[in-house]
Amino acid sequence: MDDLTGQIIGAAIEVHRELGVGLLECVYEAALCHEFGLRGIAYRRQVAVDLLYKGVVI
Numbered sequence: 001m002d003d004l005t006g007q008i009i010g011a012a013i014e015v016h017r018e019l020g021v022g023l024l025e026c027v028y029e030a031a032l033c034h035e036f037g038l039r040g041i042a043y044r045r046q047v048a049v050d051l052l053y054k055g056v057v058i
Helices: 003-019 027-040
Strands: none
Touching: 003 027
8 A cells, every 4th residue: 555545544544533423424525624634635625527327428
């Protein structure tokens, strides 16, 4: 596992330890972005991607 992967997994584990389970996804997203910032990990939120579904790009 490379260093960045380990940092990302560590950040996710930290958020899980602090918040536990059962909250809305947006809460975990905000907390994970904050944790990334604390750790100096660059990120972008909610990036749009094209996906081909049954012949249609959505």
